Amino acid sequence: MLFNSVEFALFLPLVFGLFWLAERIHHRHGNALLLAASLFFYGWWDWRYLSVVFFSGALDYVAALRISASSGPARRKAWLALSLVGNLGSLGFFKYYDFFITAFADGFTLLGIPFEARTLGIVLPVGISFYTFQSLSYTIDVYRGQLRAERDPVAFGAYLMFFPQLVAGPIERGTALLPQFQRTRRFDYSQAVDGTRQILWGFFKKVVIADQCAPLVDQAFSDPWARGGSDLAFAAILFAFQIYGDFSGYSDIAVGTARLFGISLMRNFAFPYFSRDIAEFWRRWHISLSTWFRDYLYIPLGGSRGNLNQRVRNTLVIFLVSGFWHGANWTFVVWGALHALFFLPLLLRGTHREHVTTTALRGWLPSPADSLRMAGTFLLVDFAWIFFRAPDLTTALEFIILIPTRMIANPGQFLLLAKDITTSGPMPFVWVMLAVEWMQRHQQHGLASLERFMSPGWRWAAYYVLVCIVLIHTGRDHTFIYFQF
Amino acid sequence: MVRYLLRTMAFILPILGIIVMVECGLRAIPNNYSYTHERLLNHGDSIRILVLGNSHAFNGVDPLGFGVPAYNAANMSQDHRRDLAILEHYLAELPALSTIVLPLSYYSIGAVIEEGPEPWRVKNYAIYMDMPEQASSLEHRFEVLNARKSVSLRMLMDHLLYGSDNIRCRVNGGAPGRPKPGLDFVAHGKETAARHTFGPSGHYRINHAYLDRIIQLAAARGIQVHFFFPPCHKAYLDVMDPVQLALARKTGRELARTFQNVSYHDLSEDQRFIEIDFGNSDHLQASGTAKLTRILAEDLAGMSKD
Numbered sequence: 001m002l003f004n005s006v007e008f009a010l011f012l013p014l015v016f017g018l019f020w021l022a023e024r025i026h027h028r029h030g031n032a033l034l035l036a037a038s039l040f041f042y043g044w045w046d047w048r049y050l051s052v053v054f055f056s057g058a059l060d061y062v063a064a065l066r067i068s069a070s071s072g073p074a075r076r077k078a079w080l081a082l083s084l085v086g087n088l089g090s091l092g093f094f095k096y097y098d099f100f101i102t103a104f105a106d107g108f109t110l111l112g113i114p115f116e117a118r119t120l121g122i123v124l125p126v127g128i129s130f131y132t133f134q135s136l137s138y139t140i141d142v143y144r145g146q147l148r149a150e151r152d153p154v155a156f157g158a159y160l161m162f163f164p165q166l167v168a169g170p171i172e173r174g175t176a177l178l179p180q181f182q183r184t185r186r187f188d189y190s191q192a193v194d195g196t197r198q199i200l201w202g203f204f205k206k207v208v209i210a211d212q213c214a215p216l217v218d219q220a221f222s223d224p225w226a227r228g229g230s231d232l233a234f235a236a237i238l239f240a241f242q243i244y245g246d247f248s249g250y251s252d253i254a255v256g257t258a259r260l261f262g263i264s265l266m267r268n269f270a271f272p273y274f275s276r277d278i279a280e281f282w283r284r285w286h287i288s289l290s291t292w293f294r295d296y297l298y299i300p301l302g303g304s305r306g307n308l309n310q311r312v313r314n315t316l317v318i319f320l321v322s323g324f325w326h327g328a329n330w331t332f333v334v335w336g337a338l339h340a341l342f343f344l345p346l347l348l349r350g351t352h353r354e355h356v357t358t359t360a361l362r363g364w365l366p367s368p369a370d371s372l373r374m375a376g377t378f379l380l381v382d383f384a385w386i387f388f389r390a391p392d393l394t395t396a397l398e399f400i401i402l403i404p405t406r407m408i409a410n411p412g413q414f415l416l417l418a419k420d421i422t423t424s425g426p427m428p429f430v431w432v433m434l435a436v437e438w439m440q441r442h443q444q445h446g447l448a449s450l451e452r453f454m455s456p457g458w459r460w461a462a463y464y465v466l467v468c469i470v471l472i473h474t475g476r477d478h479t480f481i482y483f484q485f
Numbered sequence: 486m487v488r489y490l491l492r493t494m495a496f497i498l499p500i501l502g503i504i505v506m507v508e509c510g511l512r513a514i515p516n517n518y519s520y521t522h523e524r525l526l527n528h529g530d531s532i533r534i535l536v537l538g539n540s541h542a543f544n545g546v547d548p549l550g551f552g553v554p555a556y557n558a559a560n561m562s563q564d565h566r567r568d569l570a571i572l573e574h575y576l577a578e579l580p581a582l583s584t585i586v587l588p589l590s591y592y593s594i595g596a597v598i599e600e601g602p603e604p605w606r607v608k609n610y611a612i613y614m615d616m617p618e619q620a621s622s623l624e625h626r627f628e629v630l631n632a633r634k635s636v637s638l639r640m641l642m643d644h645l646l647y648g649s650d651n652i653r654c655r656v657n658g659g660a661p662g663r664p665k666p667g668l669d670f671v672a673h674g675k676e677t678a679a680r681h682t683f684g685p686s687g688h689y690r691i692n693h694a695y696l697d698r699i700i701q702l703a704a705a706r707g708i709q710v711h712f713f714f715p716p717c718h719k720a721y722l723d724v725m726d727p728v729q730l731a732l733a734r735k736t737g738r739e740l741a742r743t744f745q746n747v748s749y750h751d752l753s754e755d756q757r758f759i760e761i762d763f764g765n766s767d768h769l770q771a772s773g774t775a776k777l778t779r780i781l782a783e784d785l786a787g788m789s790k791d
Contacts, residue, residue, distance in 0.1 A: 006623045006630055020486060187486045196493070460496065467500060472634045 001044040002479060003253045004206055011041065016260055020187060023262075027184040031158040034181075034261065038161040042126070049125040052090060057160045059086045060135045061153060064142040068149035076143060083139040091132045094124055099328030126483050127167030129325055133292055135160055138174035140296055147174045155181040164257040168250050168482040170268040170288035177265070185262030195259030197447040200463065202252030203470045205446075209245030209433055211478045212426035213238040221389055224399045229406030230413035232399055234420040239389050240382045241430050244273065246481045247286070252445050271441050273381075273434070274359045274366075276373035278342040279352035281381060289325070293318050304347065315347055316340050331387045331396060338384040358441050429469075504629050511628040511637055514644045516651040518613035521558050521658060525571075529578035532556050534785070536659065537568040537699075538588040539596070541715040544662035545769045546586065547655070550778030551785070554581070557659030559588075562603045564596050565695040570616055572699055582708055584785055585699070589712040589737045589749070591678075591725055592767075595687025602680070605631040661771045662764035674720030674766035681767075682726045689732065696740065704746045711784060712737050714751040716758040716777060721766035750784050752777070 015037040023030035063083040070076045098119040105117030141147040150156040159178045220235030251268035258265045272284035301314045323336020346352040360366045390396035407413045534555035536546045548555035611620035624630045643649045654660045741749035762773030
């Protein structure tokens with residue numbers, strides 16, 4: 001079930017009402033209700049996908065209990081290994097089997113050995129990368145002794161399958177989320193109001209920004225040769241806002257929805273396009289994934305300790321794996337490699353933690369130097385997005401070559417691009433989003449502190465305007481980009 | 486909790502009220518579908534020829550050219566499932582019906598509205614033609630849940646301010662295609678052929694089943710079904726997938742061979758249609774419409790002599 005669907009508009013109030021009725025009896029009833037709702041929510045796509053989540057959940061539920069009960073390190077390690085193999089095996093089979101078999105076939109063909117690749121054409125279960133990682137982190141945390149194994153299968157199921165974040169995160173940790181399913185939740189008016197505002201802002205970013213950018217981006221990437229240089233450059237810029245609106249919009253809706261149920265989810269985005277370097281970008285973009293890789297891959301590899309070679313290796317590994325996590329395509333690997341390339345100079349110079357506070361912490365506007373840094377970071381990120389969006393490496397390279405060659409051949413295209421960036425398509429709304437988020441950059445989301453500078457009347461007027469804009473722009477159910485991962 | 490619920494309700498109720506008013510307002514605007522519904526329901530007694538199909542028939546066939554009472558119930562993007570639904574729904578209202586004219590083309594054999602560029606049209610059959618079974622989701626039951634909201638709102642404003650309707654068809658249904666000056670036919674043909682090429686994702690089998698059912702329904706009433714492959718501009722025809730093209734032609738020929746009440750005329754390469762007959766690479770404009778209607782009328786006249 002998509003957040004931006006009529007079904008969800010009916011589903012959410014119903015589950016909200018039933019949940020708080022159940023919660024009044026006992027939190028276990030609330031958990032049971034949330035689990036049932038989550039199964040229904042996920043099964044709405046295809047009930048057969050439920051078996052994959054069930055497999056992953058059952059494996060980790062049992063493995064964690066066994067790890068807890070085992071005294072010998074060998075047995076604990078064996079159960080952890082079983083969980084890792086089971087989860088990553090399932091992920092690998094569904095997501096990467098066809099990719100690897102094709103790559104093997106290509107490799108053998110290059111060596112002159114005929115090899116027929118038999119791809120399975122498996123349909124990827126929605127959100128498999130997200131819930132697999134969440135489930136894995138639970139078992140690893142139990143193994144590390146940071147978390148007690150959950151005995152209540154309903155509480156564990158509700159934690160693993162909690163519908164707001166099941167299909168595209170934030171990828172939660174057991175240490176933060178599981179305790180919230182082990183106690184009674186209290187309805188908090190201010191949390192619920194702010195959660196509702198966050199949902200509204202999420203819808204604005206998804207429906208008004210991302211979905212309006214999508215057709216222009218799709219056209220440009222489907223046939224770059226048929227477009228002018230300014231069209232391609234504009235499409236690349238639009239994609240940066242499309243993916244941000246899409247994914248951060250989803251995260252806002254997920255976090256806001258969870259707050260209606262008295263549950264706090266971790267922040268997934270912290271206004272990443274206001275970052276002053278790539279390191280800061282990665283502290284602000286898809287935070288739940290980057291911290292997952294930091295805690296379960298980067299630090300175990302040695303992190304930023306060790307000699308220069310080890311640090312470079314660790315950085316390369318984490319970015320390449322992060323790229324590959326997104327999908328079985330070389331474009332994602334190149335995207336990860338580019339980010340590693342952008343990040344390494346900062347790491348080597350020791351300046352990767354130079355920008356840890358919010359931009360223009362005490363002022364209204366960024367300094368000229370910060371403005372340049374933000375613009376430079378955006379351009380680097382946007383350049384890498386071309387690989388992320390392109391269907392294959394050839395298209396990405398064509399795209400990159402065609403932009404400058406066609407624009408230089410026809411300098412009028414520079415003016416056209418300037419006009420496009422200023423006013424074309426969804427850009428007026430993009431500027432509104434950037435302005436609102438800039439004003440709220442110290443907050444959790446774009447509408448977080450409206451009561452500080454708006455009277456209730458003006459606030460409601462602003463909400464009505466936003467709701468109307470969203471309603472007018474809703475159309476066919478556009479799925480979320482990150483659902484494919 | 487109560488405070489939150491009351492405030493949320495207070496916020497949402499006016500929005501719901503506006504949504505309900507917009508829905509009612511949009512439904513009150515007459516359109517091609519409600520017009521066709523009214524015509525077939527209340528003036529169907531004399532209709533002898535019923536034209537069904539997608540825009541190729543909607544733009545390409547002028548019912549007045551048949552010389553007998555005829556109605557063009559084709560519409561943009563209309564697929565064979567809806568052709569069958571219209572026939573089933575209105576057949577009892579058409580006692581004089583003797584012939585059904587229907588395009589069977591490169592596009593129609595694999596198309597379903599829901600997967601095409603205009604899925605919002607499904608709601609028109611459910612809402613305006615009284616066929617709720619055509620709706621497979623909530624979006625197909627309400628105007629306000631559909632795309633093109635800015636278009637709908639503009640239409641509503643025009644209706645409220647100027648009383649304008651959204652009927653774009655002739656008295657007997659169908660409408661001439663409008664030429665677009667300066668259109669690049671080669672580019673249009675390439676783009677259209679790509680959009681009309683389905684590959685394995687097409688719905689050939691199910692569409693074939695709908696065609697079979699149309700033929701059976703017609704046969705039970707002694708009605709002739711005349712399929713035609715619409716005229717195509719060279720820029721469109723030349724870039725079609727040869728396999729899909731052959732399949733469309735073969736389907737028409739086989740249906741005509743298999744069923745006694747079926748005839749088929751392939752006009753895709755008919756030399757009588759020249760450049761100026763086309764509004765774009767796959768649609769006819771006024772002169773082409775007149776020509777196609779004349780040819781179809783000759784086909785039908787020939788069949789009645791036989």
